[in-house]
Amino acid sequence: MLSWSLTFLIIALIAGVLGFTGIAGAAAGIAKVLFFVFLILLIVSALVGAAKGKNPPV
Template identity: 80%
Template sequence: MLSWSLTFLIIAIIAAVLGFGGVAGAAAGIAKILFFVFLVLLIVSAVAGAVRGKKPM
């Protein structure tokens, strides 16, 4: 999922350089949403691992 976030971020940067404002804004918004979803899943996974008593890798 993080790779999708990075992909949309790169698309946003390229579109911004080329002057496509709407496309750049949309791609940046999608990248931001995917990044925060990934971050929440990471935190949930870490908490679940801590509750189970497993050490992080």
């Protein structure tokens, strides 16, 4: 999930540099949404792991 967010961020940066503002804005919006979904899933996963009492793998 985080790799997709970084991919869209890179696409947004390249499109912005080349002057494609519409594509850059859309890609940046998608990257932002994917990042927050990743962050929420990370927090939920950490809470579920803590509730089960398992230690995270090293």
